Amino acid sequence: MILKSQVEWALHCCAILAGLPPGRYLSTKALAELHGLPKEYLSKALQSLSQASLVETTLGPSGGYRLARSPSEINFLDIVEAVEGKSRTFTCSNIRANNPCRPKDFCDSKPCSVARIMWQADEAWRNTLKSVSLADLVDTLSEDVPADIWKNTFEWVLQRAG
């Protein structure tokens, strides 16, 4: 069970969008070149973000993507679920129902015990993701990345934004 690489791409792209001057758009091309990613395929990840209303888009030259909300109002779970979908990481196929010792018409009051526990773990994962916003990520990044590299990066992408 490994997350799609598009999740990683979407997170890094959102981090850049979060650091952009207000109102500016960034194209798929610029984001792909910055990260060394296949433009056409990255586009699918960005479309997922768009469908989830995490980003806004505009067409034409100097068009592209920008965040639809403030970085503090977008969290990791939003982005992960936009790309991976919202379904749980454990699916219960209810194999207990195959037990030949159970009456055929037996109806369970609760969901399967195994599933309940697996879903608790899934929830713990999601809660952690939900607790970190893009604003938090930008804070961490600007601590980690040397200031000059950080600054050059935004000049570089903005130059490509027309």
Added chain:
Amino acid sequence: MILKSQVEWALHCCAILAGLPPGRYLSTKALAELHGLPKEYLSKALQSLSQASLVETTLGPSGGYRLARSPSEINFLDIVEAVEGKSRTFTCSNIRANNPCRPKDFCDSKPCSVARIMWQADEAWRNTLKSVSLADLVDTLSEDVPADIWKNTFEWVLQRAG
């Protein structure tokens, strides 16, 4: 990102093994028929449990599997990792290194910020799984499953254990 169905199978099989009289073995065949699963493929999941030393095996008629430790000393994470592997659910391909604004020989002191956060969530997931033992599961199951069905089930599998 969805867990393999073998994880579900392994958990249910372990639940049965945990409720078995001490010393008794249960064959792949019995476990497969009880749960309505393909015997040959379930066998792969049980082999994973064996390789992880969660179960002990013996050959020949009346052979099969039994837990290698007491149910209170085996937790969900043990079983999940035996089947899914121990690698994290998020892999960092270090795409920040592709940033053209970074000096070619730049060496990061810390792992990628995005990865650190994703790994925290992964750890929260694992910690939850680690906190629930097979003994806990058996307790939950015997609350959920009507006592007579629970009892019949073990008579049924033991009858198939020779």
Added chain:
DNA sequence: CATTTGCGGATATATATTGTCCTTAATAAA
């Protein structure tokens, strides 16, 4: 000896992921 069993390898099929190519419509700049 004959039967049952776990184990591992080889192989086949289905599904998911990754990636590319193309058309369309909208937008902005020249």
Added chain:
DNA sequence: TTTATTAAGGACAATATATATCCGCAAATG
């Protein structure tokens, strides 16, 4: 108005992973 650029999305292909089956081997049982 014209041209270039863009996101959106459909079609398609390549690759990887998950699911499943089959076989032979060695060990254990009676």
